[in-house]
Structures are given as structure tokens and as C-alpha cells.
Amino acid sequence: MSIEISEVSRNTKLLIDGVPFAVEDVNFVKPGKGRAIYRIKMRNLFDGVAKEITYHSGDRVEEVSIVAHDMQYLYEEGDHLVFMDTESYEQHSVNKDLLGNKAQFLKESMVVSTIMMGSRVIGVDLPKFVELRVVESAVSTRTDTVTAQMKAVRLETGATVNVPTFVKEGDTLKIDTRTGTYVERVTKK
Amino acid sequence: MRLKQIKANLERRALTLDGIRAFFKKEGFLEVETPLLAPQAAPEQFIAPFTVNGWFLSTSPEMHMKRLLAAGYGSVFQITHCFRKGERGQLHNPEFTMLEWYRVDADYLGIIEDTEKLVLAVAGDLGLGSTICYQGREIDLSRPWPRTTVSKAFRKSADWDPVLRHDPERFDLDLVDKVMPGFSANRPTVLMDYPAANASMARLKPGDRKVAERAEVFLGGLELANAYSELTDAAELEKRFREVIEETGDSEGHRPMPRRFLKAMAELPACGGIALGVDRLVMLLCDAASIDEVVAFPRERA
Numbered sequence: 001m002s003i004e005i006s007e008v009s010r011n012t013k014l015l016i017d018g019v020p021f022a023v024e025d026v027n028f029v030k031p032g033k034g035r036a037i038y039r040i041k042m043r044n045l046f047d048g049v050a051k052e053i054t055y056h057s058g059d060r061v062e063e064v065s066i067v068a069h070d071m072q073y074l075y076e077e078g079d080h081l082v083f084m085d086t087e088s089y090e091q092h093s094v095n096k097d098l099l100g101n102k103a104q105f106l107k108e109s110m111v112v113s114t115i116m117m118g119s120r121v122i123g124v125d126l127p128k129f130v131e132l133r134v135v136e137s138a139v140s141t142r143t144d145t146v147t148a149q150m151k152a153v154r155l156e157t158g159a160t161v162n163v164p165t166f167v168k169e170g171d172t173l174k175i176d177t178r179t180g181t182y183v184e185r186v187t188k189k
Numbered sequence: 190m191r192l193k194q195i196k197a198n199l200e201r202r203a204l205t206l207d208g209i210r211a212f213f214k215k216e217g218f219l220e221v222e223t224p225l226l227a228p229q230a231a232p233e234q235f236i237a238p239f240t241v242n243g244w245f246l247s248t249s250p251e252m253h254m255k256r257l258l259a260a261g262y263g264s265v266f267q268i269t270h271c272f273r274k275g276e277r278g279q280l281h282n283p284e285f286t287m288l289e290w291y292r293v294d295a296d297y298l299g300i301i302e303d304t305e306k307l308v309l310a311v312a313g314d315l316g317l318g319s320t321i322c323y324q325g326r327e328i329d330l331s332r333p334w335p336r337t338t339v340s341k342a343f344r345k346s347a348d349w350d351p352v353l354r355h356d357p358e359r360f361d362l363d364l365v366d367k368v369m370p371g372f373s374a375n376r377p378t379v380l381m382d383y384p385a386a387n388a389s390m391a392r393l394k395p396g397d398r399k400v401a402e403r404a405e406v407f408l409g410g411l412e413l414a415n416a417y418s419e420l421t422d423a424a425e426l427e428k429r430f431r432e433v434i435e436e437t438g439d440s441e442g443h444r445p446m447p448r449r450f451l452k453a454m455a456e457l458p459a460c461g462g463i464a465l466g467v468d469r470l471v472m473l474l475c476d477a478a479s480i481d482e483v484v485a486f487p488r489e490r491a
Contacts, residue, residue, distance in 0.1 A: 006275040028278025032405070032415050032464075033389050034361035035235045036275065056358070057235065057275065 003063045005038050005055040013045070013117075015064040016053075020045040020117050022066075030057075045122075066117050071124075073110045083121070086111065094121045102126050104159035105177050126177040131186055132156055137169040191490075198475040198483050201315060205471050206268060208311035209288055213266040216303070218290060221265045223253030225272075229447040232433040233389065237274040238444070239283075245444070246272035249464060250289050251390065252450040255419070258291055259456040266290035268467060279479045280411065282487045286467040293460045296418040297391070297402045300461035301379055304406055304414055305332045308377075308470070315474055323409035323473050326374045334377040334406070342380055346371035352384045352399050360387070369407060378407045390426065391417035406465075409473055414465035423454035 008014070012023045021042040030036040036057035043050045045066065055061070071083035071092065080093045081103065092114075096103050098121070105126060106112075115123035136154035150162045153169075161175060163182045174183040210220065230238040230245035231252055239246040250269050257265055271287045292299060309330055312321055319331045340352045347363040349356075372378040381404035385393055388401030402418035420426055430446060437444070471483040481487045 028281060029365050030276060031361050031364055032412055037365060
């Protein structure tokens with residue numbers, strides 16, 4: 001939505017050449033008879049780099065809404081993953097690349113936190129820890145070597161992780177999604 | 190909580206208002222009141238009025254005070270609220286307090302002398318003497334305050350002369366970024382003789398029509414006041430207003446031609462006038478960095 005520069009305040013999100021920025025500070029300067037000068041400090045929400053842009057009264061900028069929504073993962077569709085907003089029940093298709101390596105820990109009906117810019121999902125955060133079941137306990141991989149203490153297993157989502165040798169098929173494991181590593185075996189009651 | 194913290198400032202603000210009134214009464218000025226709500230506002234390109242049912246909240250008492258001058262009231266002063274849309278920052282609140290005075294048979298330099306005496310008198314009333322401390326710097330208020338021209342100040346700090354070249358956008362930016370920071374931190378500065386294009390309601394200098402008899406007072410990095418030798422030529426005033434009205438077009442800032450004012454201007458005596466930001470004067474006298482520290486209820490708390 002196009003807004004007048006005088007309406008911009010701290011925390012307004014602006015879209016400049018397709019890139020979202022969060023406004024961190026507005027410095028208003030105006031010589032009595034002269035035009036107003038707005039020095040806007042803002043941070044690029046994609047790369048985190050701060051910059052300052054000077055505007056004049058009457059200039060217009062593009063405001064964009066950037067909000068967090070909880071969404072439930074539904075299913076995979078080619079290169080995309082389909083999520084459903086847990087409040088509005090709207091479905092959103094997200095390119096797998098947006099999740100990077102974390103996609104391999106995504107399980108049906110898992111609730112994730114997403115960042116929406118307008119109606120577009122621009123970020124997906126998995127819970128820090130997820131619990132996943134082992135479906136195959138002895139997997140041979142090219143990169144991972146089985147050592148005396150560790151072996152590779154396949155999880156229900158298809159991901160492969162290194163685990164201690166005592167882990168068996170059917171066990172449920174706690175996985176750290178930030179590092180993609182095994183944390184502990186979960187005893188299901 | 191906040192109101193408790195700024196109580197000493199607001200008490201000093203009340204003493205400042207007392208001091209201003211005492212000064213002008215001693216000088217023989219008449220205190221006047223003019224409407225806050227009126228069917229017209231002065232056409233000024235970069236001052237946007239609030240509108241109320243097709244009328245305007247006053248952006249300045251100038252036109253009404255000049256109508257009193259034209260009617261023979263002599264030298265007059267007023268402390269009043271002004272309203273300017275969109276002006277909010279560390280030094281701005283959309284509703285603020287203006288001191289405005291007009292001295293008959295004076296020019297802009299006579300008005301600057303009034304300003305020097307007034308600020309010294311009020312500082313004295315507050316027990317501050319002729320030196321005030323503002324944001325860590327001592328400012329010597331003793332008269333006369335150093336004067337410089339727009340031409341000299343811009344050549345010194347911004348390497349160009351706005352009197353010879355018309356570039357309004359660059360003028361405002363360089364004034365703020367280069368020229369103001371170049372002023373002495375320990376003395377007030379009177380910046381005078383603005384380019385004719387920035388004359389507003391000031392008369393052009395007799396003998397040098399490239400500049401207008403307009404002066405601004407800067408103190409402690411704040412723009413405190415704006416003085417004119419008042420333009421008394423009604424036809425020239427109308428021409429300047431028409432230019433502004435055409436430039437602002439049908440936009441929100443559009444203002445009708447102020448006919449009653451123009452009609453009265455045939456009788457305006459030779460005079461000088463000035464508008465001084467009272468909130469900023471109080472900031473200087475209270476060593477306050479922000480207007481919010483000297484106003485009880487700024488916009489967000491009104």
C-alpha cells in the first residue's frame with residue numbers, strides 16, 4: 001500500500017525494489033519555511049544490512065505488512081510444500097528451497113512459524129526440536145562412516161541422521177532442527 | 190510519571206511566558222488575540238494546515254495581526270498556538286506555541302535587536318544571566334549577536350551561493366546538513382538576507398533586489414525565530430500568494446486567496462515582524478534536548 005512519508009514511523013515495514021525493510025528510526029528535520037526532510041534508518045529484512053534514506057515531504061513509499069503466522073504442514077507437491085494457516089485455514093504453497101536443509105524434518109500436520117510479507121510466505125521456522133520415528137535402523141551412506149559408537153538411521157520423513165548404535169527401528173528420536181543432529185531417544189509412554 | 194519528571198521545566202516555561210509579557214509591556218506593545226479557526230490560512234508552500242469543516246486551524250497569526258496593524262493598533266505582540274500538519278519530531282509538535290510581534294517603523298534588524306534584548310531579559314528573569322548552558326555547551330547571549338548573510342554562510346560551508354543560483358531543494362538540505370553545523374556553538378547566529386526566491390512575506394532589500402530582508406535566529410543548533418521587514422505592497426503579496434496556490438494546486442494543502450487580508454494591506458504601516466518558537470526558547474532555557482520535555486501533552490499523549 002502506498003503511503004505518504006509523513007505516515008512512516010518506527011516498525012513500519014517498507015518494500016523498496018521488492019526488498020522488505022523494517023524502519024528503525026525516523027528523524028524529522030524542517031527548516032521553518034523549507035520542505036520537511038525525513039531521514040529514515042531501516043534494516044534490510046533479507047540480509048540484515050542497515051541503511052539510511054533521505055525523503056522529502058510529499059514523497060510516497062510502499063508499506064508492506066510483515067507478520068508471523070502459525071501454519072500447519074499439509075503435504076509436498078513437486079518442488080513446493082503446502083501449508084495451512086491455523087487461524088484463517090488459507091493454504092499457502094512454499095518453495096522447498098526456502099526451508100533449506102530443514103525441509104527433511106518436516107512431518108505432516110507439524111505446526112511451524114512462518115513470516116508473511118503481504119500474502120506471500122518469506123520465511124519458515126521449524127520448532128527447534130522435533131520428535132521423529134526411526135523407520136530403518138541400518139542405512140549405508142556414502143558420506144557417513146559407521147563408527148563404534150554411531151550409525152546412520154532413516155527417519156519417517158526420509159531424513160538420515162547419525163545416532164548411537166543402541167537406537168532401534170521404531171524408536172522415537174529428538175532431533176535438533178537447527179543443526180540437524182540427534183539429541184536423545186524419547187521414551188514414549 | 191513523565192509529568193512529574195518535567196514539572197521543573199513546565200514551571201520554568203510559565204516564568205518564561207511571564208518574562209515575555211513583562212518585556213513587551215515595558216516596550217509599549219499591545220497584547221492581542223487572533224482566531225485559531227479561520228476561513229483562510231496563509232498560502233505557504235511547505236506549511237500544511239489542518240482543516241475543520243472547510244475552515245483552517247491557524248498555522249500562524251501573521252495575517253490577522255497585520256490586519257490589526259493596518260487598522261492602526263501600533264506595535265502588537267501575541268503568544269498563541271499554531272497548528273501545522275505532519276510536523277512531528279524532536280523539535281516539532283503539530284500544535285506548538287508561537288510568539289509573534291510587530292514593531293511599527295522598524296525593519297528586520299530592529300526586530301533582531303528586540304530579539305536579543307528579549308532573550309537576555311527572559312534569561313535574566315530566570316536567574317541564568319547572559320550565558321546559558323545548552324546540551325553541554327555554554328552559549329554567550331551578550332549583544333550584539335553575530336550576523337552573517339545567506340550568501341556568506343553558504344559560500345563558507347556549502348561552496349555555493351543560493352543568491353546567484355536558484356535551487357530550493359539543495360538550499361534546504363545544505364542549510365540543515367552543512368550551513369547550520371558551521372555556526373558557532375557558543376554564540377547565537379543571525380542568518381540574514383535570504384535569496385529573493387525565499388522571501389516569503391519579506392520585502393526585497395532596497396538597492397539589492399536579489400535578496401529579501403529576512404533574518405533567522407539560530408541558537409544552540411535550533412532555528413529559533415524568523416524575522417522580516419514586512420512587505421507592504423499588496424499587489425506583490427497577491428502575486429506571491431498566487432504562485433504558491435498554483436504550485437500547491439488542488440492538493441490537500443490548497444488554500445483560498447486571503448482576500449480580506451490583502452484588502453487591508455493597503456493600510457499596513459512600515460513595520461518589522463518576527464515569529465519565535467516559544468517551545469524552543471523554553472528548551473534552550475531548560476537545557477532540554479526534545480520538545481517533549483517542555484510540553485505537557487505532546488501529540489501522542491494529548
